[in-house]
Amino acid sequence: MNTNETNTLLVIDDDPLILQxxxxxxxxxxxxxxxxxxxxxxxxxxxxxxxxxxxLDIQLPDESGLTALQQFLDLDRRVPVILMTGxxxxxxxxxxxxxxxxxxxxxxxxxxxxxxxxxSALETSLMARRPAVLPSEDQEAPQVTSDRVLGNCPAMVEVxxxxxxxxxxxxxxxxxxxxGTGKEVVARAIYQHSSRQDRVFHAIxxxxxxxxLLESELFGHEKGAFTGADxxxxxxxxxxxxxxxxLDEIGDMxxxxxxKLLRVLQEKEFxxxxxxxxxxxxxxxxxxxxxxxxxxxADGSFRSDLFYRxxxxxxxxxxxxxxxxxxxxxxxxxxxxxxxxxxxxLISIAPETMQHLMRHPWPGNVRELQGVIKxxxxxxxxxxxxxxxxxxxxxxxxxxxxxxxxxxxxSWESGLRARVGELAIDGSHGISAEIxxxxxxxxxxxxxAANQGNLSATCNRLGISRPTLRSRLKQLGLQPGIxxx
Ligand SMILES: Nc1ncnc2c1ncn2[C@@H]1O[C@H](COP(=O)(O)OP(=O)(O)OP(=O)(O)O)[C@@H](O)[C@H]1O
Numbered sequence: 001m002n003t004n005e006t007n008t009l010l011v012i013d014d015d016p017l018i019l020q021x022x023x024x025x026x027x028x029x030x031x032x033x034x035x036x037x038x039x040x041x042x043x044x045x046x047x048x049x050x051x052x053x054x055x056l057d058i059q060l061p062d063e064s065g066l067t068a069l070q071q072f073l074d075l076d077r078r079v080p081v082i083l084m085t086g087x088x089x090x091x092x093x094x095x096x097x098x099x100x101x102x103x104x105x106x107x108x109x110x111x112x113x114x115x116x117x118x119x120s121a122l123e124t125s126l127m128a129r130r131p132a133v134l135p136s137e138d139q140e141a142p143q144v145t146s147d148r149v150l151g152n153c154p155a156m157v158e159v160x161x162x163x164x165x166x167x168x169x170x171x172x173x174x175x176x177x178x179x180g181t182g183k184e185v186v187a188r189a190i191y192q193h194s195s196r197q198d199r200v201f202h203a204i205x206x207x208x209x210x211x212x213l214l215e216s217e218l219f220g221h222e223k224g225a226f227t228g229a230d231x232x233x234x235x236x237x238x239x240x241x242x243x244x245x246x247l248d249e250i251g252d253m254x255x256x257x258x259x260k261l262l263r264v265l266q267e268k269e270f271x272x273x274x275x276x277x278x279x280x281x282x283x284x285x286x287x288x289x290x291x292x293x294x295x296x297x298a299d300g301s302f303r304s305d306l307f308y309r310x311x312x313x314x315x316x317x318x319x320x321x322x323x324x325x326x327x328x329x330x331x332x333x334x335x336x337x338x339x340x341x342x343x344x345x346l347i348s349i350a351p352e353t354m355q356h357l358m359r360h361p362w363p364g365n366v367r368e369l370q371g372v373i374k375x376x377x378x379x380x381x382x383x384x385x386x387x388x389x390x391x392x393x394x395x396x397x398x399x400x401x402x403x404x405x406x407x408x409x410x411s412w413e414s415g416l417r418a419r420v421g422e423l424a425i426d427g428s429h430g431i432s433a434e435i436x437x438x439x440x441x442x443x444x445x446x447x448x449a450a451n452q453g454n455l456s457a458t459c460n461r462l463g464i465s466r467p468t469l470r471s472r473l474k475q476l477g478l479q480p481g482i483x484x485x
Contacts, residue, residue: 007122008032010051012042012068013084014061018107022055025111026118030456037061039068046072046079052129053102053121054081058089066096073100077199077243078128080121084109090231097234098241100200112474119466127246128201132189134160147185150333153326155318159186166313167193172265174250174310175288177317180367180463183288186315187246196284200243202236206257207249208468214257216273219264225274237270237281244284250310251291251302262306285310320362320369330366331357334373335385342377349385356387367463374461441476444469453481 006029011022019035026033034049036042039060046054054072058065065083072081080102085093093104102124103117131146151157166173167190175183184203191201209217216225220235236245247253253261264270265285269278287310296302320327331354339347362368372391380389416435423431444462451457459466473480 006030006032007053007126008034008049008051009053009055009118009122010034010036010042010045010049011055012036012039012060012065013055013057014038014059015057018057018084025115030454039063039065039071042068043071043075046075050076051079052125053118054079055084055118056081057084058093059086066092069096069099069101078125078201080124082117082121094232094234098238100239102239116467116470119470123465123467124202127184127188127203128191130188132185132192134163134189136160136164147188148333149182149185149189150330151323151326152329153318153323155316156323156326159315159317162313162315163189163193166190166315168195169313170195170284171312172285172287172310173312174293174307174314175286175317176293176314177288177290178319178363178365179290180365181290181317181319182366183290183317184246184248186317187248187286187288190286191244191246194244194284196242196244200240201246202240202243203246203248204236205248205468207252211254211257214253215260218257219260219270219272220275221273222275225272229274232272235272237264237283238279240283241281242283244286247285247287249289250287251289251293251296255301255303258303258306262303262309265306265309320365327358327362327369328354330369331373334370335377338370338374338377344377344380345383347377347380347383347385350387353385353387353390356390371461371463437476440472441478444472444476444478448481455480 009022009026009031011019011033012035013019014037016037019037023033023035034045034051036045039062042054042056045051056065056068056072060068069081069083072079077100081100083093083096083101083104084107085104086107090104090106093101097104102121105114105117133146133148135149135151149160151160163186173187173190175186177183187203188201191197204214204217206214212226216229216233216235218235218237220233220238221229223229223232247261260270264281268282269280271278291302293302293307297304297307320330331349335347335349339345357369357372360372364371375391376385376389379391419438420431420435423434444458447458447461451461455466455469459469462469464472470480
């Protein structure tokens, strides 16, 4: 997914101070904030600018925020609307979520609480609205704001045929493939070609949310359902009624959650956590995983009844190394696309560079390819991409680069090995968390610094979404912006 573009947010509040705070908290070039002080003015801006998300105060001078919400949804249901409420009106806002609001935030709010909600809304908007263009579609003038899904090899042609066959049928689709093979982009293409294309599309990464939270994220909860549940919450199955829900990394879902998901798929109804009233829902499920679900069923970690329910139609995306000449097409396409985005002049790729790239096994598939091409372009000077511009340590590049990479890697690898060894011997617990945190801290700080603190660019380079980066920064106690040395 491309996160290089500015996100446009429409903020509607009659309090000029709130509008001012929003402009300060959401700076250019990551965000472009449009402001309005009335519902009528907001609607006008919405039609003129087609923003990516809306922040809407529930109490406006000319009409109720809830009436305005309905008007926004009637114009485009795919644009997430976040309601801003005072304490007295929170119940009303929560109720509005089952009517289509994306989320609500209670005033006064801290930027740290508000920004993840906004980023998640922007991410949702991008996934629903950014076109995933298949080869059979008009490519005369591919828009910069679209993702072209490339592929001519027989396995990809079969994937495109399958998308055509299954998109308009209201069945669950299971998308299988290694990491970075394009499962999310295929899910978006299915949604965008389905009869639900004008309704909401939400995605949940089942591996990124702890089990206890995932349940209330999917099904919602009643007030007082558990310690800390001081407000009712509306879950995705209620918000997405009539729409599509993409369950990414489904193979990582805990067994208890699998059972609850199976029930909602079979009976088309569920209860909020701590609730007893069944709620009907009509949600199309698209699911994806890079896990081997057949093996997971064999070892008992994935329920076979859920597998068959999700598997009304299966699509298997080939690894990049199995796509033959498609790799060459992608290399040329991404070099041209990223050069244009970086404002670099037209470039040509030296035949030896192409050979190195074609020989690489691409364990991280298309995402790895995109990362390598971006790094190469950032290093490149002049119009020809020679092998010397390929990233250090990039397999297949011999000579000084590989020597440097090997000695660099052996020093950090031996340091890492020594630290893990120490922890293993001294009886420490939580070794995995300690080591991952240490690695993430270095990686995030370095990439933030290399990108002058620009969050979009950092996410792009790391290959993670903005909500993921924000929550990781918070967990690690790091500040966004340029890290101090
Ligand atoms: N066939 C393709 N043509 C062009 N771009 C592609 C293709 N497949 C994937 N991409 C791009 O590669 C990147 C990774 O794709 P995507 O996020 O869909 O992979 P994924 O399989 O869902 O990864 P993960 O398993 O890690 O979640 C995205 O930027 C996507 O647009």
